[in-house]
Amino acid sequence: MGTVYTNNNSKKYWIIGGVVAVVAVVAVVLFFLLSGNNDEKKLKDFYTLISEKKYDEMYECLSEESQKTYDKETFIARNQNIYEGVEASQFSIEVTDEADHQLTYTVKMSTVAGEVSFENKTMIEDGKIVWNDSFIFPNLTSSDKVRVSEDEANRGQILDRNGKMLAGVGKAYSVGLVRGKLNGENDYDKLADLLSLTKESIQKTMSASWIKDDSFVPLTTIPSTDTQLENQLLQIPGVQLNTEEVRSYPYGEVTSHLTGYMQKVTAEDLEKHQGEGYTENSMIGRSGIEAAYEKELKGTNGATISIIDETGSTKGTVAKQEKQDGQDITLTIDVNLQKDLYNAFEKDQSASVAINPTNGEVLALVSTPSFDSNDFIYGFSTEEWDALNNDKAQPLTNRFRSTWVPGSTMKSITAAIGLETNSLDSSKDFGAEMKWQKDSSWGDYYVTTLHAPNPNHLKNALIYSDNVYFAKAALEIGKDNLEKGYKSLMIGEDIPFELALTKSQYTSDSFDNDIQIADSGYGQGQILMNPVQMASIYSSLMNDGKMMTPHVVKSTESSVWAEPFSKETTDEIKADLIQVVEDNNGTANSLKNNQYQLAAKTGTGEIKASQDDTTGTEIGWLSVASTDSSKPIVITTMVEDVKNRGGSGYVVSHVKQPLMSYLQK
Missing domain, CATH: 3.30.1390.30 (Penicillin-binding protein 2a; domain 3)
Incomplete structure (x- = not known):
């Protein structure tokens, strides 16, 4: 029995001893491994402090000997000036070798001169970094300087x-x-x-x-x-x-x-x-x-x-x-046309957009009054800046970016929607009435017009710009078809353009009200239109129903934004708009000339608190197009406050010279 116990105890002690020996070996290995890992971590943590610009904390990581060589103030100034001077960022550290607390590693960083990559070495003493100037860049000594020389790029024209x-x-x-x-x-x-x-x-x-x-x-x-x-x-x-x-x-x-x-x-x-x-x-x-x-x-x-x-x-x-x-x-801009349109409306609050209807190229994009970009280069005095900002005409406001009440320019659009949805018979005579309401449920509200032609079918209604006709037409077309038409024209959607534009809009909820549906037919109601989109829509009437994506940068590829109308629809509307110019009673008859056939629609948008309000203002519109395929152009112009200045006729008279000059060049 004693022999057995002796043998068992002997075996037991041997096993324990073996375990102790293994543990000791593992501990030694782990010590060196963890020590190495700890050294690597110290280095990487140091570079993290560099990236975070915590130079004072970096100094606390230096070995005692390094701190004797570099006082804190000198160290911080040196590192800050160099790292921030070269705009160092996005550090990447990879340790490639380590032995006896000496680390060999590769540094990568982004700088003002591109990516910098180099191999370096450092020692870790008692958990602290042995640092000298070569830590920043190899071969850099304390007496050297780091210089950044910049070669400024020329800005594009x-x-x-x-x-x-x-x-x-x-x-x-x-x-x-x-x-x-x-x-x-x-x-x-x-x-x-x-x-x-x-x-x-x-x-x-x-x-x-x-x-x-x-x-x-x-x-x-x-x-x-x-x-x-x-x-x-x-x-x-x-x-x-x-x-x-x-x-x-x-x-x-x-x-x-x-x-x-x-x-x-x-x-x-x-x-x-x-x-x-x-x-x-x-x-x-x-x-x-x-x-x-x-x-x-x-x-x-x-x-x-x-x-x-x-x-x-x-x-x-x-x-x-x-x-x-x-x-x-x-740009796709023709600066001569741009200049002519600007000069024509220099004293007005206006926006003008000229588009090639076949490809969507914007030929002119004007807002008046304007400012001079050169003034921002030379700077303003306080008085000059205050005068610019307080100018009642708001020259800093970009009007081609905004939306406006479209008035009668919507009549062509209402007609095209009606024809396209087969909900409007262009030959139907709606009757000539200067003042009209659907029924007594409208109370005191009436639609009025300045001209009521007889017979009152679509062509004459467009020539004379009859509000009553298009109020009746809108009700006949109906809420659903109007909404369908507006959506096909991308009204309410973001306008795909290189410059940010306020999107056109209509209020669908108000279409449950017959008055609002009727008013929308002739461009009042709850509709607001951006001039660039209005020009694009009229372009579709001149381009067989294809509405091209407007663009002002020449390298942009032409594309179809939408196809709201068939060729059959646009052919009929275009023929009627030609008569708006050719017919002596047409609201754009003053554009008639012996050289070029033009198609046009005028509009006057009223802004007033109520139907009886006589203090409101009027916005004048004109969309005019050349039907000459060799000179494709649509110009849409909006002018604020044309009341008592000729209404939309004011716009027509001022667009004529820039348009004819462009066509004749």
């Missing part, structure tokens, strides 16, 4: 369809002072008055510590075309004008709502576009094509990150990225 520059490089003068040449305080007064600056702001600028007597100190930028201002400035001792390149808009107000403008970036811009090459001195597209195509126009700046030794010589290049100039954006 905005061109019209014929290559005429709408936005691009122009010349300007940088106005500055050389302090040593100034006569005295009176010069500050003269300069402040000429440049719309304050004397105090000029004096503050000139008091900077870096300025020497022979230093040129820039104050502002002025157009190089203002020769009178140039001569007045040069009469002041100490004033110097240096030529510089600026963004220029040679057509000024004519194209500014279209091209948009640029402004200096804000802190929000820099945060939103971090890593995209913007600096505190950058300009950015703020509206129009400048904003919509900012990325393409801007291009990519070139940059070189170099290590410079204490003698000022280039020790090595860390990374280099060649600049890529911005793309030119060519």
Whole structure:
């Protein structure tokens, strides 16, 4: 029995001893593995602090010896200046070897000069990083500097369809002072008055510590075309004008709502576009094509990150990225037509859209009154900015983006919907009535018209623009067919266009009311139309029922937006619209000429609180098209407040010259 116990105990102790031995071996292995993993984690955590710009916490991760070599203030300033100067981000660390707490690893990071990748080594002592300047970039020493040289990309131009520059490089003068040449305080007064600056702001600028007597100190930028201002400035001792390149808009107000403008970036811009090459001195597209195509126009700046030794010589290049100039954006716009339409309505609050109905190319896109995009380059005084914003005519409002009561321009659309849905007989005589209501349930509400032709069928109703006819027609067409027609015309849908447009709309709920259905037939009711969409709809009437997608950038492929009408429908409507011009009683008869056959529809949208309101305003409309297949064009113009100015006739008389000039060129 004793032998048995001895053997069992012996075996037992051997097993335990074996377990202890295995545990000891595993512990040693785990110690080294975990130690290594811990070293790797320390390194990666350190780079995380770099990416988070926590430079003070980075310093606490340094070994005792490293902290003796680099005081905290120097370390923080050194790292912050370099990492933020090269715009380092998106760090990736891969440890490729480790032995005796020495780590070999690969660093990848994004910088202003593209991706930087290099292999490096470091030691971990007592859980702390042994750090010197080569940790940032290999071969960098404490006496070296890191320099970033930028090569700014040229911004792309905005061109019209014929290559005429709408936005691009122009010349300007940088106005500055050389302090040593100034006569005295009176010069500050003269300069402040000429440049719309304050004397105090000029004096503050000139008091900077870096300025020497022979230093040129820039104050502002002025157009190089203002020769009178140039001569007045040069009469002041100490004033110097240096030529510089600026963004220029040679057509000024004519194209500014279209091209948009640029402004200096804000802190929000820099945060939103971090890593995209913007600096505190950058300009950015703020509206129009400048904003919509900012990325393409801007291009990519070139940059070189170099290590410079204490003698000022280039020790090595860390990374280099060649600049890529911005793309030119060519528009479908004919700037001559754009200019003619602008000049015709310069003093009005208006929007004009010209479209090629066969392909959707926008030939002109005008909003008046306007502003000058150049002013945003040169800057505003407080008084100038306040005057622009407080102008009752609202020149900053882009009217081709907005929606408006369409008035009688909806009559052609109502008719086309009726024909397309077989709910309107174009030969039916609805009877000539100057004042009409469906029945006594309408109370005091009547539809009135200025002209009631006899016979009162569709063609005459369009020629004379009879409200009563189209009120009756809308009720005959019916709510469901009208809604179906509006949907086929994409009314209520987002407008596919390079610039943001307010979508046209109709209120479906109100169609349960017969008065609203009747009013919608002649463009009152609850309908609001965007001028670009209105021009597109009239284009379909000239293009066998195909409504092309409107576009203003020439590279955009033409496509069909919708096919609301058949050729049979559009042929009949087009023939009637030709008579609106050709017939002596037509509301657009003044457009009649011996050279070109035109089709047109006028409209006057009333904006008033009630039917009896006499204080409301009127909006004038015209949609006119050439039927000549070699000169395809539709122009839609909306003018605010034409009441007592001829109504839609005012619009007709002002569109005629730009249209004829375009057709005759």
